[in-house]
Amino acid sequence: MKRNRLGDRVLHLYTWLIIVWLSAPIAVMILFGFNDKKSKSNTSWQGFTLRWYQELFSISDLSTALINSLVIAVASTLVTAVIGTMLGLALGRFRFRGKGITNFLVFVAISTPELVMGSSLLSLFVSANMPRDSFTIIIAHVLFSLSFVTVTVRARVVTLDPSLEEAARDLGASAWGTFRQVTLPAIMPGVAAGAMLAFALSVDDYVVTSFVNGSTITFPLWIVGSVKTGIPPQVNVMGTLIFGVGVLIAVANFVAARRRRT
Amino acid sequence: MKGRLTPYLLALPSWLWLGIFLVVPLAAMASVSTTTGNNIDGFVQTFAFSNYTDALSRYSTQLARSFAYGAMATVAMLVIGYPVAYFIAFKGGARKSTYLFLLLLPFFVSFVLRTISWGFLLADDGILLGTLKGWGLLPAGFHVLATTFSVVAGLTYNWLPFMILPIYVALERVDPRVIEAAQDLYATRLAAFRRVVLPLSLPGVFAGVLMTFVPATADPVNAQILGGTSNTMIGNVIQTEYLTNLAYPSASALSFTLMAVLLVGIFIYAKALGTENVLEAAANR
Numbered sequence: 001m002k003r004n005r006l007g008d009r010v011l012h013l014y015t016w017l018i019i020v021w022l023s024a025p026i027a028v029m030i031l032f033g034f035n036d037k038k039s040k041s042n043t044s045w046q047g048f049t050l051r052w053y054q055e056l057f058s059i060s061d062l063s064t065a066l067i068n069s070l071v072i073a074v075a076s077t078l079v080t081a082v083i084g085t086m087l088g089l090a091l092g093r094f095r096f097r098g099k100g101i102t103n104f105l106v107f108v109a110i111s112t113p114e115l116v117m118g119s120s121l122l123s124l125f126v127s128a129n130m131p132r133d134s135f136t137i138i139i140a141h142v143l144f145s146l147s148f149v150t151v152t153v154r155a156r157v158v159t160l161d162p163s164l165e166e167a168a169r170d171l172g173a174s175a176w177g178t179f180r181q182v183t184l185p186a187i188m189p190g191v192a193a194g195a196m197l198a199f200a201l202s203v204d205d206y207v208v209t210s211f212v213n214g215s216t217i218t219f220p221l222w223i224v225g226s227v228k229t230g231i232p233p234q235v236n237v238m239g240t241l242i243f244g245v246g247v248l249i250a251v252a253n254f255v256a257a258r259r260r261r262t
Numbered sequence: 263m264k265g266r267l268t269p270y271l272l273a274l275p276s277w278l279w280l281g282i283f284l285v286v287p288l289a290a291m292a293s294v295s296t297t298t299g300n301n302i303d304g305f306v307q308t309f310a311f312s313n314y315t316d317a318l319s320r321y322s323t324q325l326a327r328s329f330a331y332g333a334m335a336t337v338a339m340l341v342i343g344y345p346v347a348y349f350i351a352f353k354g355g356a357r358k359s360t361y362l363f364l365l366l367l368p369f370f371v372s373f374v375l376r377t378i379s380w381g382f383l384l385a386d387d388g389i390l391l392g393t394l395k396g397w398g399l400l401p402a403g404f405h406v407l408a409t410t411f412s413v414v415a416g417l418t419y420n421w422l423p424f425m426i427l428p429i430y431v432a433l434e435r436v437d438p439r440v441i442e443a444a445q446d447l448y449a450t451r452l453a454a455f456r457r458v459v460l461p462l463s464l465p466g467v468f469a470g471v472l473m474t475f476v477p478a479t480a481d482p483v484n485a486q487i488l489g490g491t492s493n494t495m496i497g498n499v500i501q502t503e504y505l506t507n508l509a510y511p512s513a514s515a516l517s518f519t520l521m522a523v524l525l526v527g528i529f530i531y532a533k534a535l536g537t538e539n540v541l542e543a544a545a546n547r
Contacts, residue, residue: 008349008353011345011348011349011353012349012353014345014346014349015345015346015349015350015361018342018343018346018365018422019361019364019365019367021419022364022365022367022368022419022422022423023364023367023368024383025368025371025376025379025380025382025383025419026367026368026370026371026376026379028379028382028383028389029371029375029376029379032382043382043385043387043388044387044388044389044392045389082275083275083276083279084276086272086273086275086276087272087273087275087276089272090268090269090270090272090273091273093269094268094269094272095269096269096270096273098273098277102273102276102277105280105284105285106280108284109280109284111472111476111524112284112288112521112524113476113477113479113480113520113521113524114477114480115480115481115482115497115500115501115517115520116288116291116480116517116518116520116521116524117284119291119500119504119513119514119517120284120287120288120290120291120517121283121287122504123287123290123291123294123510123514124283124286124287124290126510127290139283140283142279143279143280143283143284146276146279146280150276200369203372204372204373204374206373206374206483207481207482207483207497210501210505211504211505219372220372220373220374220375223372223374223375223378224374224483224486224487227378227487231378235375239371239372239375242370242371242372243370243371246370247367247370250363250370254359254363
């Protein structure tokens with residue numbers, strides 16, 4: 001029995017080591033947003049400053065790239081949330097012709113490597129003579145996040161008791177009224193989770209975007225583009241702020257879910 | 263919601279999207295991969311399957327390297343991640359979700375930025391190596407960046423949570439009473455693990471491998487940021503062929519080869535375990 005406990009303790013320590021390893025680059029990112037660097041490169045610690053927070057938007061290309069990323073993420077999330085929820089409802093609630101192939105397509109869309117998705121989309125846009133800009137980026141982002149929304153919504157729809165909807169209909173609610181007042185609120189956590197995932201995937205994407213962006217630059221593209229010349233500390237600050245907001249939303253979501261359960 | 267047309271109307275927008283922007287481009291890519299011609303005069307369909315043999319022999323080094331790096335990273339993730347998933351599933355107790363949350367923390371930072379920060383940690387005169395060199399613990403010429411190790415370590419780092427999560431999900435479903443039963447029947451702890459826990463966790467392992475091997479093998483970012491000129495992977499080749507050389511046929515042939523290898527993987531998986539498991543594991547990430 002004693003050996004068990006020792007084993008458990010080793011595993012416990014090991015798990016924390018892995019967590020520290022996974023978080024180390026984040027700590028570095030946050031720390032070097034406060035680095036009072038004098039030289040061109042931002043690789044060694046030279047003192048504490050809040051300068052980069054004050055001069056957050058002083059690099060206009062970078063600010064534009066961040067704004068582009070956020071606008072594209074909002075637009076693609078809205079489209080994905082609507083059509084992905086519709087598909088999730090169809091797959092979770094109905095039997096219809098082509099359901100098998102639809103499930104398979106959803107699966108293919110999730111598992112196609114980003115590189116293949118990006119390059120094949122570029123082939124399409126080139127052969128259709130479509131200019132590449134924010135619009136083509138949004139098309140691509142909807143494509144790779146659609147399946148994630150569909151799957152989370154479907155998982156929620158499957159657990160929904162159909163008698164609730166029947167009760168609403170029996171009480172004289174219209175089909176649309178039933179959907180809006182019964183079905184939608186019940187599947188909302190799934191829709192919200194899927195939408196958040198879609199937003200995160202969109203803001204984060206580099207590979208697919210690099211194929212379909214034309215001359216539009218997003219936040220990740222700007223960062224990769226400036227690796228050779230050195231990443232300015234403003235990038236660390238923006239990364240830190242995005243990280244902070246993301247963690248806050250996740251924690252709030254977690255607390256809200258716990259409160260609903262009790 | 264009861265109309266017979268309802269499911270079709272609900273699915274229609276997604277069908278269009280997936281059809282026009284996924285199926286058609288993949289088919290187009292397959293078709294382009296056997297064309298000949300150049301960027302100025304256009305490409306003509308000649309069913310030139312030699313594009314495949316040409317591209318594959320020209321870039322066989324990078325292709326082999328990609329599969330090797332992807333495999334090394336996947337094995338590393340499996341070895342590193344399994345004990346973590348095991349600990350959280352069986353010993354995590356009330357703090358299970360806290361552990362999972364901490365494992366997912368890196369995902370709140372952009373993938374590109376994470377990889378750069380990682381390169382930053384490993385830089386020749388960076389925090390780690392610089393300090394160790396300052397203490398005289400490492401020779402001045404020692405470097406980690408631009409080696410096989412740094413690229414594989416970067417891939418391992420970036421996809422580790424995708425390996426841990428599906429294994430955790432599979433282990434979490436194992437009824438502890440099954441293990442107790444094995445031990446009551448005089449199985450040692452090791453035997454109980456090997457004969458009971460491990461087989462039950464295999465679907466999770468399989469899902470984890472599929473969710474990490476494919477993206478790690480095809481990833482151009484880690485090799486670009488953490489590797490040097492001698493660590494180029496197939497992802498970098500495809501990117502350059504498409505975006506810089508505009509060599510669409512050979513780039514398509516390479517992309518399609520990658521996709522074909524993946525499809526074989528999916529097919530084996532779907533046959534063995536059904537698609538819903540992978541999808542759920544993917545959605546719960």
